[in-house]
Amino acid sequence: MVSSPISPLSPNFDTSHSPTIIDLRSSAKGPDKFKQASKNNVQNTYPSPPSAAQELNQEADVVELRLDARAESPSSSSDSDSMMDAASSGDDTLENDSNSSVSDLEDNVMAAESAPAFDLPKMIISGLCPAAPGAPKTIPTMVLYDDRGLQLFDDITYLDEYYLTQDEIDILERDGDKIVELIPDNSVVVELGAGSLRKTVLLLNALERKRKNIRYYALDLMLDELTKSLKSLGNFVNVKTAGLWGTYEEGLAFVSSFGSDVPKTLVWLGSSIGNLTRVEAQEFITSYRKTLNVGDNWIIGIDRRNDPQEITIAYNDPKGVTRDFIMNGLDHINVILKQDFIDRNKFQYFAQYNAELGRHEAYYQVKEAHELVYKETTESGMERQSRIPLVKDELINVEYSYKWSLAETTELFEQTEMTRIAQFTSPSNRYDLHIVRKTPFYFKATSESSPACPSQQEWTELWKSWDLITMSMIQHPSMLLEKPIALRHPFLFYLGHIPVFLDTQLSRVLNEEYSEPKYFNLIFERGIDPDVDDPTKCHAHSEVPDTWPEIESIIDFRDRVRKRLFAVMDNKEKYPMTRRLARVLFMAFEHEVMHLETLMYMLVQSPNTLPPPSLPASWSTTKASTTNATNPSQAPVASWITIDPSQLDKAILTLGHDDSEAEDFGSKKSDLQSEFGWDNEHPLVTTRTPPPTFKIQSRQVTNTEYLTYLQATSDDSIKFKKDDRIPASWLIKDDIFIKTVYGPAPMSVAGDWPVSCSQIQAKGYIAWLSEQRAQNYGLPTEHELSIALKLKQSTAPRTGLGNYGFRQWYPAPNEQKSSISTGTATIADFSGPGALWDWTCTPFAPLVERDAFETSKLYPGYSSDFFDEKHMAVLGASWATHPRVAERRSFRNWYQSNYPFVFAGFRLVERM
Numbered sequence: 001m002v003s004s005p006i007s008p009l010s011p012n013f014d015t016s017h018s019p020t021i022i023d024l025r026s027s028a029k030g031p032d033k034f035k036q037a038s039k040n041n042v043q044n045t046y047p048s049p050p051s052a053a054q055e056l057n058q059e060a061d062v063v064e065l066r067l068d069a070r071a072e073s074p075s076s077s078s079d080s081d082s083m084m085d086a087a088s089s090g091d092d093t094l095e096n097d098s099n100s101s102v103s104d105l106e107d108n109v110m111a112a113e114s115a116p117a118f119d120l121p122k123m124i125i126s127g128l129c130p131a132a133p134g135a136p137k138t139i140p141t142m143v144l145y146d147d148r149g150l151q152l153f154d155d156i157t158y159l160d161e162y163y164l165t166q167d168e169i170d171i172l173e174r175d176g177d178k179i180v181e182l183i184p185d186n187s188v189v190v191e192l193g194a195g196s197l198r199k200t201v202l203l204l205n206a207l208e209r210k211r212k213n214i215r216y217y218a219l220d221l222m223l224d225e226l227t228k229s230l231k232s233l234g235n236f237v238n239v240k241t242a243g244l245w246g247t248y249e250e251g252l253a254f255v256s257s258f259g260s261d262v263p264k265t266l267v268w269l270g271s272s273i274g275n276l277t278r279v280e281a282q283e284f285i286t287s288y289r290k291t292l293n294v295g296d297n298w299i300i301g302i303d304r305r306n307d308p309q310e311i312t313i314a315y316n317d318p319k320g321v322t323r324d325f326i327m328n329g330l331d332h333i334n335v336i337l338k339q340d341f342i343d344r345n346k347f348q349y350f351a352q353y354n355a356e357l358g359r360h361e362a363y364y365q366v367k368e369a370h371e372l373v374y375k376e377t378t379e380s381g382m383e384r385q386s387r388i389p390l391v392k393d394e395l396i397n398v399e400y401s402y403k404w405s406l407a408e409t410t411e412l413f414e415q416t417e418m419t420r421i422a423q424f425t426s427p428s429n430r431y432d433l434h435i436v437r438k439t440p441f442y443f444k445a446t447s448e449s450s451p452a453c454p455s456q457q458e459w460t461e462l463w464k465s466w467d468l469i470t471m472s473m474i475q476h477p478s479m480l481l482e483k484p485i486a487l488r489h490p491f492l493f494y495l496g497h498i499p500v501f502l503d504t505q506l507s508r509v510l511n512e513e514y515s516e517p518k519y520f521n522l523i524f525e526r527g528i529d530p531d532v533d534d535p536t537k538c539h540a541h542s543e544v545p546d547t548w549p550e551i552e553s554i555i556d557f558r559d560r561v562r563k564r565l566f567a568v569m570d571n572k573e574k575y576p577m578t579r580r581l582a583r584v585l586f587m588a589f590e591h592e593v594m595h596l597e598t599l600m601y602m603l604v605q606s607p608n609t610l611p612p613p614s615l616p617a618s619w620s621t622t623k624a625s626t627t628n629a630t631n632p633s634q635a636p637v638a639s640w641i642t643i644d645p646s647q648l649d650k651a652i653l654t655l656g657h658d659d660s661e662a663e664d665f666g667s668k669k670s671d672l673q674s675e676f677g678w679d680n681e682h683p684l685v686t687t688r689t690p691p692p693t694f695k696i697q698s699r700q701v702t703n704t705e706y707l708t709y710l711q712a713t714s715d716d717s718i719k720f721k722k723d724d725r726i727p728a729s730w731l732i733k734d735d736i737f738i739k740t741v742y743g744p745a746p747m748s749v750a751g752d753w754p755v756s757c758s759q760i761q762a763k764g765y766i767a768w769l770s771e772q773r774a775q776n777y778g779l780p781t782e783h784e785l786s787i788a789l790k791l792k793q794s795t796a797p798r799t800g801l802g803n804y805g806f807r808q809w810y811p812a813p814n815e816q817k818s819s820i821s822t823g824t825a826t827i828a829d830f831s832g833p834g835a836l837w838d839w840t841c842t843p844f845a846p847l848v849e850r851d852a853f854e855t856s857k858l859y860p861g862y863s864s865d866f867f868d869e870k871h872m873a874v875l876g877a878s879w880a881t882h883p884r885v886a887e888r889r890s891f892r893n894w895y896q897s898n899y900p901f902v903f904a905g906f907r908l909v910e911r912m
Helices: 030-043 049-054 102-113 120-128 147-157 163-180 200-209 223-233 248-255 278-289 308-314 321-337 406-415 456-473 491-510 520-524 551-570 579-604 661-665 703-712 759-773 782-795
Strands: 021-023 062-064 187-192 214-220 239-245 264-268 297-303 347-354 359-366 370-377 383-390 395-402 419-425 431-437 640-643 694-697 730-732 736-738 837-843 871-875 893-896 909-911
Touching: 021 223, 120 321, 147 223, 147 321, 163 200, 163 297, 163 308, 163 419, 163 431, 187 200, 187 248, 200 214, 200 223, 200 239, 214 223, 223 239, 248 278, 278 406, 308 347, 308 359, 321 347, 321 359, 321 395, 406 419, 406 431, 456 491, 456 551, 456 579, 491 520, 491 551, 491 579, 551 579, 579 661, 640 782, 694 782, 703 759, 759 837, 782 837, 782 871
Parallel strands: 021 062, 021 239, 187 214, 187 264, 214 239, 264 297
Antiparallel strands: 297 431, 347 359, 359 395, 370 383, 419 431, 640 694, 694 909, 730 736, 837 871, 871 893
């Protein structure tokens, strides 16, 4: 909770502005009143404040929609459905057509009501009298925040030593416009523990500049400060403001009352997450995640594990302001308990930074042994005393402030299944604003402990993604027989191909019959992959029927095959999980993963594709008019990273890995942990001569850079629309756009995205640029690119920002960093894997001599059909690649060099 002196924070500052405050604390109407409000919100997202206020007090500017006050943690937080700012703005009731069911809303509210009652006096005494003998004594952090405490804390935020506030301000001042691009128009923005709004106003000003209609709620526990802070904002044109008076947990219930069609963004600034332990932080985010709808965002400020001395001074400043702030909490305790319970003169402030646990610790240290006496009156009217002995030098904890490494924040969001879509870092590299989103499915990253065989949870998430795409983005029935890429089957084929492949593999390994209808195996087992130059040349594939089956029968078959899979996985006695069976499940899983990406690059080519439900693209959330090809967005100039393979660890120089199918029947029969791979990844090659020193670009070539090439070699940028150098990812009408599942994205938005093109088109650009600069650029070899990717993976911490696994639904740059790096580029600046696959100049072939290659017995044609010198090795990942594939550095992809539809880009190398 943060507070600051009230000052003119916006051009519209107006002290006469009377803010609306929604009271979440009053228990006069109880939970039933709130539930009723939730039901009303199904038809009316923003009910008219006057009618609500009439039930309470015609002259009041406080509306009760209440739950019992509750809080376990010393925090307070909220989100809301009913926007009561119309009381002050004169707005009429706004209606919507929410599809949320009343029962779902009630369930969310009842879940929030399970939180324990908030009783601060009881929390104080119980903390000083811990149940476990010898356990340390504590005082709840909330006692620090009375009016005097809020003023002192605000004074702290202006101290040079307390870097957190200024670092957060630096981010919001510099990157505010980028941040609000991720907040959809007509959103509700709820700030948890709003405080003085000194930093928030920077965000609101950015929203106002973008002319976004936003309903902003400030949640706080201190009514006076909340009212003053809201008054300091004045009036905006597009942003409506109101206050929520209550705790985090009360806000949790209030958030639950939103309809599913109301986009929400939570804001949690000031590294308030540091007040929670790492377990509590995970539980807190998880609890709020349940109240969010798909597509809702959360902006979270988090302080890093910085230099211990720097952190120590930040919490123990030379002027003693922090000391006064902490000691004031003891005076506040007496007010809360309504008695002279504690004498602050017998205590002193003690602070330390615990580097091992990554937290700053604030204590009251007992200066002399004495006894605290708490007097209370029982229900029967009798007076009772509790005596609490204190010994000299005893430490009573009042506050922890946890710091988070980037690896810890990545793990936090991974465990809470919140997709991190952006990270904005202060110029000092001490503080981050993370933007995370609730998505309809979540593909967790792999780790050393991840089993080789996908779990049922992984299958469930994969099916969520598959069903979202096939049932929501493909319009039934009009698109099912559409072939946006003539070289491939219609969409409907892939809906049948995926379950048939799984069913076929299960039947073969278990020696069982195919599922009915068995003729599905004849038409759906294998798709087509014709030669681009001559589509009549094609490997063996399933027969193409004159009439495809009805979609209903395919969906029914799909569901039965899924049940069959789980029945196999559940029945360990009948189907013991051998390595052979596990391999079949691995193959079926990654087969579906790969076809999910195939489906996506087909959908991008169709003008009829529907966008993913409730997941808006950032460029569609702004009203600002933009120029396009005449002023495309620009990425920073790509830096060059020098790599000398002779200086690298041998593990980075290897290719492939050891995983022979033959071992499934030998000593590894019961090994379910060793990583699986496809036949073309085997064996582990350690003897190949490393390449000479080379330089490689830090990022892939962008659409803008490719456009510059075309403009420089064409008479008119629009007349070249039929030029075979135009990527299939581009759409040229009156202007140039990039195809996405959201429809065409203008070059003013997508100019800094990597260009998706064929390898032939990439080579054309490279030849032109080499001539322009009198250099000899080229595409990396498979070995060179593999080294760069492995080096990045082994030396740079995983950030969770890699744009793969549907983190974004378009090829935005995969490492969103706002800090400007200077000096020589390092491998940490290498942008991969993610956004788009990387073309190489290496023909796809076995890692060993052809006659030594072990062709898969389970899927013989998977690799060997494409060892034809026409298919080129492709490494990395795209935005639509599952982490199991994206993060396995031995995985090898391949496409024909002139195939233009895949999600593949390129970067340059210069050999020394």
